[in-house]
Amino acid sequence: MLQRLNPRPDFRIYEIIYSGARIVVFEILAAADRPLTFLHDAYIRTGSINRKLHDFPEKERKIWQKNETGIFEKEIARILSDGPEITYLLDTFVYFDLLKIPYPESNKSVIERFMSEGFVIPLPDGKIGITNLGAILFAKDLSEFEKLQFKGVRVSLYNGTNRLETLKDRTFPKGYASVFKTIIDFVDDQIPQKEVIEDGLRSELRRFSPLIIRELTANAITHQDFSVSGGPLIEIFADRIEFTNPGIPVIRTLRFIDENSARNEKLADILRRLGICEGKGTGIDKVVDL
Template sequence: MNPARDSALIDQLRAEAAETPWLEFKSNNTDPEMIGKRCSALANSARIEGRDMAYMVWGIEDESHAIIGTDFNPEAKKVGNQALSLWLANSLQPSIAFNFRTVVHPQGRVVLLEIPAATGAPVAFNAVPYIRISSATPRLTDYPERYQQLIERLRPYRWEQGIARQYASGDEVLSLLDYSQYFRLTGQPLPDNRAGIFDKLEADRLIVRDVGERWNITHLGAILFAMRLNDFEASLARKAVRFVAYSGKNRASPVAHRLDGQRGYAVGFEGLIDYVNNLLPKNEHIGAALRADRPLFPSIAVRELVANALIHQDMTITGAGPQIELFEDRLEISNPGATLVLPDRMIDLPPRSRNEALASLMRRMRMCEEQGSGLDKVVQACEVFQLPAPLFRTEGDATQAVLYGPRSFAEMTQDERMRACYFHAVLKFLSGDKMKNASLCVRLGIATKNAAQATAVINRTLDAGLIRVADPDHPRAGYVPHWA
């Protein structure tokens, strides 16, 4: 930790008018049971008060807040044969990342215990949750109104709110984040003074106030607007997008192009999409009068799938980030984390994201489609380009989307034909229509005289349980997805 920040934090805590539900001063009382109960009470109270952190400080007089010093040494303190920190960690449920720090303040030695606010559930000490009321530490269950208030304020951990850089000066914030791009992408005028810039960055939770006129850069701010992700912690730098183009159909083929992203997602997005699209193979398309080259894969599909990989990844999986791989016959886009929606329902169900703030801001910046419409457009574009249906799948702790290059009906596998049939039925249903043999012939490029081939695909898709007859009393009425 930063010694200067710790001293500034001590001064800020001392400036409080009195002890609060999330702050307590001690002289030299180091009773382990007392510390355990206070950890529970302060963590729970901090969440009710809307604080992310609670504190106990030894070596400060309760009434005057004067520094009197302490000889408390948490590292040497034992409870039975166990170190205090280990005993405390085992006694608190659920486990919280508390932190003892010795601070050599100019006015004397103090010990700081930093306690994260409760997140998923009330924090209990030896199976009993406590709460802070004035100077008392009663059981939380004795105050049902406080218990209900705490339950309403508990929230799951949000990676975006974590701290990527702590105790940064204003100059450091402006050098680490591409703030001019933030204003351009969000359509806001650039303020003519630093205070205005910081106010806007703070409003979108890209930065939060720290102590001593300093700032914390959040994970959200860094992952979106970092000038260089390598300027932050290694776990964040590994979230950079990686692109690899192979000269064959598998990963054993020679690497033709490689790009390891360095910039934040927002400031590097357009450049990344342009880079990928420029490397995609081109097909000659004959229009009304002219021949023109168009990308092998629809640009809107590439853009939307890359944005989805950025937005929906599980940021808590370390050592992994989004990856784009271009092969001779397909494009694979993957991200860490299993999808929160079943792969065959990703096109029709509203998306569920682990990173709501990230998703919201990227939509504001028009980097992806409005909520719920993106994958519809991916599948629709593949139909327009007469490509095989895209594949969405979860493998272990990763989600993958695959776009395939052109293949004739004869070249498609049975699974690819059924997937195209299912997605065609979904698109028809979402537009208020029903899939029929004739429409599937058009989708799969089957000549009318060979309509029996489409019928065979429909029958296999029916047997697989992916579609059903829309009206059993009128079989010619068409087909709808199995969930409709």
């Protein structure tokens, strides 16, 4: 059934005991940026029956009109009662370190800078909202943000060329900007290297360039579909590395090397300024050239 749905829904299972009886509750989260389809058709409830959405063009128009305003980066990930909590939940130092600018002397200046970037926003009654953009980039622990808790990058190392035996499996539950270098170093350390001797000197030959790992990891992070459950996955085999991210490409795969389009434009812009990804859509081109 799930294989016939697009996008695949994110659901959670809860078990409770009520009046001595065991009850299992399934919570199915609503699709964020487009209607859920079954065998390529979207449906809508009218009265007591389900009807195909395209039979109700006015309702369909309103749904799409509503979805156009739902930009992932601007949505609120968590509401705080006051400003100081920001530095408890977000690794604010990373932002200034990557931009190579001095860290402000006061929390107020940090908050103002983060507000100017859209990482946090002011709310009524003096409260502050951490946006998805701020959390997905700088969270010290993504589990502190319910909608993002499963978005951490996962790296799996297998024995041989298939998935029958897992040697290592590690998830990095931090914001992407905070943990990017750690991920790249970890992946690079797991890749088998060949020892060669040339002119009497022993050296190690890398199977994959660190630049390839960096570009494809950044690409998987930047262009994922955040409305789909799960996070970026890097799988290391004896003969290859596979990079997977949630969602389907926004452009045809055959046009990867001569066309570019960002699904998450604000995220891509910030990652470019932080020196993590390309902003010109040339990442895949570099990988192919290598």
